[in-house]
Amino acid sequence: MTPIAILFLATSLAAQTTPERGVFVEDIDKNADACTNFYDYANGAWRAANPIPGSMQKWSRRWAAGEQSKEQLRALLDDESKKKDWPKGTIDQQISDFYASCMDQSRVDARGAMPIQPLLREIKAMRTPADLQKTIADLHDLQMFAAFGITSASDNHNPGFVIARVFASGLGLPDRDYYLKPEKRFADARARYRVHVAKMFELTGYSTAEAKHASDVVFAMETRLAAAQLDNVALRDPAATDHKYQVATLQKFTPHFDWTRYLDRFKVAPEDLNVDQPEYMGAVEKELRSTPLATWKAYLAWNVINNAARHLSSPIVEEHFAFYGKYLSGSTEMKPRWKRCVEGDDMFLGEALGQRYVERYFPPEAKARMKELVKNLLLAMGDTIRGLDWMSPATKTRALEKLATFNPKVGYPDKWKDYSSVVISPSSYWENVEAGLKFDNADSLAQAGKPVDRGRWGMTPPTSDAYYNPLLNEIVFPAGILQPPAFDVHNADAVNYGAIGVVIGHEISHGFDDQGAQYDAQGRLNNWWTAEDLKRFHERTACVSDQFENYFIEPGIHHQGKLVLGESIGDLAGAKIAWLAFQKAHQTKPAVAIDGFTPEQQFFIAWGQFRGDETRPETQRLMVQGDPHPVAKYRVIGPLSNLPEFAKTFGCKADAAMVRPADKRCAVW
Ligand SMILES: [Zn+2]
The missing domain is CATH 1.10.1380.10 (Neutral endopeptidase , domain2)
Known part of the structure; x- marks a missing residue:
């Protein structure tokens, strides 16, 4: 409960407190059986009622929320654009002029491929190997x-x-x-x-x-x-x-x-x-x-x-989309221009736009609640490590040492990037793009040869995603993901732990997946395992790899178990430690049934509703080929079918599809 809610409870007994929110009951497919296909059960009704929009490759409440954030950014940019005399070089001038230059479609169209002609001329004029090298640079x-x-x-x-x-x-x-x-x-x-x-x-x-x-x-x-x-x-x-x-x-x-x-x-x-x-x-x-x-x-x-x-101009944009968007990814239409312009603003001036975004849309209480969740998930991971029956005390000590150095970042950077050297004009879109690309490149290369700056972020604040960086041992949650269906300050704990809690657990577990486990507490690529423990770890991860190798997206095309191993370990371990953290929270603050669902059921349904999306077949093919993330269906089914806690919660029989046989059940952490 938030401090505000406690205050409300204490001062106004007559009024009903706002009830905590449970899962999205209307999203559940009541004709599906939770023990047969939990992916269909958790949000099959939502997916049936909400077909993937033509411009999207995946669709769920989570992706819809991401697109909603772009509407918020648009409103913000529209407001910023009303004032025409922002001082040159301020972030308000930059983000609004970048947006204006992008939205000026007639000007962009009129220029055709002209903006890149200087580069093409330079290429044509190359005469010597030295010219070639200069042009490459x-x-x-x-x-x-x-x-x-x-x-x-x-x-x-x-x-x-x-x-x-x-x-x-x-x-x-x-x-x-x-x-x-x-x-x-x-x-x-x-x-x-x-x-x-x-x-x-x-x-x-x-x-x-x-x-x-x-x-x-x-x-x-x-x-x-x-x-x-x-x-x-x-x-x-x-x-x-x-x-x-x-x-x-x-x-x-x-x-x-x-x-x-x-x-x-x-x-x-x-x-x-x-x-x-x-x-x-x-x-x-x-x-x-x-x-x-x-x-x-x-x-x-x-x-x-x-x-x-x-x-560039429309015919070029359209042909580019016809190949990469339509043919390779399966989208049927392009996103509206305003949305592409918002995305560009976020891509090139993300920490400028992000500052204004968090001021307007990211409540401080969300950050406080999130920090508490992260703390509890880290504690649960510590308990899990201490309780492992297959790991020696020596390796456990090293694992706990590593866990103790985790650095969580929530919402937005403490120190913002300085864009003051970037020249943005309201009338020359391509030149703005060039300025953004050059700044970003120089900003990244300027770090080389220096001690690492731990304040830097790899995602912008409005991004609906999260990441783990093994070298800095940091887990990062931008403001953009901290909204329903991942998280809400008004959610019941069961729902927050089942959705963003599993995401937090997932990112923590990346520190201990097939890649992360190779980095030590200082972030060095350095083996900290005893030979025997490493062997047992590999046996356990091989179970997960085999499990996913056998998940098909269509006849003849299945996941590459080794490609999706790290993400799958992350989901499996993430679900387990979020569950443990929730059980612990549950002891001091008992959770209650909401809409007929027990807290335990809410936990798992929240994961299915956050993670389960509809993905186009073309995009699924791209994913099994190159994406370390499994498709959403198996990110719901895969980890939960390994958890006895899931089977118990939904009363699944031992031979149910959502219950892997005991000799095939995977458990890494
Ligand atoms: Zn991940």
């Missing part, structure tokens, strides 16, 4: 990461310090498998992609024949690059991308790229850096050495066109 400055990319990240072996990080990049299709695998869905995507690339070249001024040729050349080069990249499953192993290099060593390895000049351009000191995929950089070296400049020109031009497409 110019593209990277705009976060158009052709061939490879650069950013900054904590040093795996000294996480208090930030170093530059070179990563593999530069493919137009989602990942390497799309270029290389023989299955029909990949072959179809390749054929469609090649047509799309040619169309885009035409839309930016190439003749039909030139465009076709450019598309062929680009596709061949991307296929060579793809062949040298690791796949999504391999990339889950932090050790696979842990390669610290001296610049001189990298230089010897890739002699056709001048790293000193490149790093200098980004004001990054020529100190040790991490090269995620050294073998891939060998493939880039080969392209630099032997690929004709004409091929590079087509490839770089495509990188510019594809990266800029969403911000």
Whole structure:
């Protein structure tokens, strides 16, 4: 109960207190059986009554709330835009002028592909290898990461310090498998992609024949690059991308790229850096050495066109959407322009817009309540670790040491990013986008060579999501997710623990999943397990991996257990520790039945209602291929079918579909 509610209870006995909110009763599919398919039971009625809007790939109360936040941002920006004389360089001037420039569709349309012509001309004019390298750097400055990319990240072996990080990049299709695998869905995507690339070249001024040729050349080069990249499953192993290099060593390895000049351009000191995929950089070296400049020109031009497409005139935006939005993701229509403009404002000026967002929409009591929930979840994780029967005291001590260093962040940063150097004008949208991209890139690279700044956030305040960062051991919950159906100050505890509580538990558990367990209390990639305990841990995680490997989204297409392992461990452990935390809270403040549902039932239904969404088949295919998160259906069914507490709560028989047989039941934490 909030302090306000307690005060109300004490002073006004005559009036009824606002009853605490339970689950969304009307969302439950009463024809579904909780023990057979809890995903259908928990919110099947809501999903049946609320088909996915054409512009969305997933839909549920949670996603609807995310879109609702964009309506709030729109109202905020409309209000800000009423005042025309904000002093130049203030965040109000920046966020409202960015929005205005984006909303000026007729001007954006009139300019066509003109905004990117200077870049395309620069590419065309390249004559020498030095020109090529300069142009690659110019593209990277705009976060158009052709061939490879650069950013900054904590040093795996000294996480208090930030170093530059070179990563593999530069493919137009989602990942390497799309270029290389023989299955029909990949072959179809390749054929469609090649047509799309040619169309885009035409839309930016190439003749039909030139465009076709450019598309062929680009596709061949991307296929060579793809062949040298690791796949999504391999990339889950932090050790696979842990390669610290001296610049001189990298230089010897890739002699056709001048790293000193490149790093200098980004004001990054020529100190040790991490090269995620050294073998891939060998493939880039080969392209630099032997690929004709004409091929590079087509490839770089495509990188510019594809990266800029969403911000150019309507025909280009529409063709871009036809391939990525419609064909690959299954959406049937684009989001309205105002929403895309709000999203852009959040993307480029997120901590400016976010300041105004939290002032208006994020109540301080939500932050206080959330902090209490996080504290209780951390305590429950501690109890869980202490109670494990398969872990030795030595490893438990290390696990608890790690848990003690967790740093929770709630709502918004204590210190906001300083955007004062970003020039935003109300009339030149593309130039604003460029300014935003350059600022973000420079802001990230400026961290390299310095002690880590623990105040920085990886998501903006209005984001409806949460994350864990293993190097800083922090769990982060932006204001945007702290609303129904995840959380509400008026919710019964059972509902908050079942929804946001499981999310908090999930993020905590990431510190102890297949990846997180490899980082120690200081955030170093460093084994803290005894050999015997690590073996037992791997046996337990293999159970979860096998479970998800057998979940199909359609005939012939199933999850890759190893790809979704970390998220699935997170859900399983998250549900368990949220349950324990709720049981504990329940002891001091007894929960009551609401609308005929026991507190225990409310807990699990809240998870099903928060997590269960409807996802388009096309998007599900993209997810099983590249997303470490399982599809929503299995994020509801998977963890709960492993929990005896769930079976008991709903009185499920031992052979029910939602009850995994005892010898197959997974429990990691
Ligand atoms: Zn996660």
